[in-house]
Amino acid sequence: MHQRKMGRMPISRTAKSIPVSSRVSxxxxxxxxxxxxxxxxxxxxxxxxxxxxxxxVAFGFQTPVHLVxxxxxxxxxxxxxxxxxxxxxxxxxxxxxxxxxxxxxxxADRVLITTGTSEGIELALSALVDxxxxxxxxxxxxxxxxxxxxxIGAHARYYRTDAQRDWQPDVEHLRHQITPxxxxxxxxxxxxxxxxxxxxxxxxALLEIADEHGLTILADEVYGDLGFDGxxxxxxxxxxxxxxxxxxxxxxxxxxxxxxxxxxxVGATPRLDDVLVAIKKLADGRLCSPGxxxxxxxxxxxxxxxxxxxxxxxxxxxxxxTTDSLNAIPGMRCVAPRxxxxxxxxxxxxxxxxxxxxVLALLRETGILCVYGSGFGMPPEAGSFRIVYLADPGxxxxxxxxxAAFTRHYLQRA
Ligand SMILES: Cc1ncc(COP(=O)(O)O)c(C=O)c1O
Numbered sequence: 001m002h003q004r005k006m007g008r009m010p011i012s013r014t015a016k017s018i019p020v021s022s023r024v025s026x027x028x029x030x031x032x033x034x035x036x037x038x039x040x041x042x043x044x045x046x047x048x049x050x051x052x053x054x055x056x057v058a059f060g061f062q063t064p065v066h067l068v069x070x071x072x073x074x075x076x077x078x079x080x081x082x083x084x085x086x087x088x089x090x091x092x093x094x095x096x097x098x099x100x101x102x103x104x105x106x107x108a109d110r111v112l113i114t115t116g117t118s119e120g121i122e123l124a125l126s127a128l129v130d131x132x133x134x135x136x137x138x139x140x141x142x143x144x145x146x147x148x149x150x151x152i153g154a155h156a157r158y159y160r161t162d163a164q165r166d167w168q169p170d171v172e173h174l175r176h177q178i179t180p181x182x183x184x185x186x187x188x189x190x191x192x193x194x195x196x197x198x199x200x201x202x203x204x205a206l207l208e209i210a211d212e213h214g215l216t217i218l219a220d221e222v223y224g225d226l227g228f229d230g231x232x233x234x235x236x237x238x239x240x241x242x243x244x245x246x247x248x249x250x251x252x253x254x255x256x257x258x259x260x261x262x263x264x265x266v267g268a269t270p271r272l273d274d275v276l277v278a279i280k281k282l283a284d285g286r287l288c289s290p291g292x293x294x295x296x297x298x299x300x301x302x303x304x305x306x307x308x309x310x311x312x313x314x315x316x317x318x319x320x321x322t323t324d325s326l327n328a329i330p331g332m333r334c335v336a337p338r339x340x341x342x343x344x345x346x347x348x349x350x351x352x353x354x355x356x357x358x359v360l361a362l363l364r365e366t367g368i369l370c371v372y373g374s375g376f377g378m379p380p381e382a383g384s385f386r387i388v389y390l391a392d393p394g395x396x397x398x399x400x401x402x403x404a405a406f407t408r409h410y411l412q413r414a
Pocket of ligand 1: 054115116117118119142188191192220222248249250251257260261262
């Protein structure tokens, strides 16, 4: 009785709130943060058009049926327990066979099935980078990299990619960012947020620089099958001995982002053997990635991929519409994307204005939600923002007309 009373003792009103670790303040992810603002706009009765998140399923593209069936069958067949932390053998073998067929001979033992590319990023960086070490990331970047780097107490060093040259990396600028603490070079190709596909010459230069400075390359190849001219070769095809850790998933090219299922492939060079062991050790700690979906990896990589042909065609058409519409807006310039479903237009802003001012005003006045470029590391005054152009052309046209009308007024009233 006494104990029950104690259990119900009221919490003192004066108790201080529980402090949050300083790590969290270093972690920022603009793509989702901005949704809070969108919800406030929605609550005021404005219809929000979400152009901020790269989820093809949210725009009506459907997960191939044979993947759904494989995951469903796995559940019905009772594959609902924990699995090996590196993933089921058949999925690892399917990834290894897929990489080998694409020109990067790979053994299944060097493949891990991960909870999306996202977990692969965290596992690889955690295994490679100490506190105080530096990681080269592209500018603009995909913000999970900088968030994870900050979380593990390392430092991101941005290397420029150049809008004047179709968002190709500025190789000289990259060279100047390297210090004795640099450990890893992150290459996102095809790129989010710019939609760029790097030229073979640039890719070779990146490999050479990494080799000169003893850097491991983290190759984010999640959009590799969404090049408008067909699949983009794996970076490892240019140098099979390079220390490359390649990451990809079912999220984009296989239209199943909510399944949180991907793969991490450690290059064949023996120089990465210890890193492979380290990554496996870290993976042991999180038990395994989602079980039934691992059966869909095998289905995805060994089954029919014809959905990618129609998906790429739809994306190329929307990319063209996007570039044509945005380049017709005075003050705006948009490099034509060559892959994936993102574009990074830039607006010449009036002095004193930032990309965030523009994006928030656009959201509040039109309900169109994009992400400001500074969320990807860009200077706020550069006026860049990211558009996800997955919506149907019939929806995109009025959106671009509204962006044009809004932008004209925005620039006039400055
Ligand atoms: C470049 C890049 N890497 C990784 C991810 C995360 O992908 P996943 O769903 O496989 O974790 C994304 C998602 O948008 C991305 O754009």
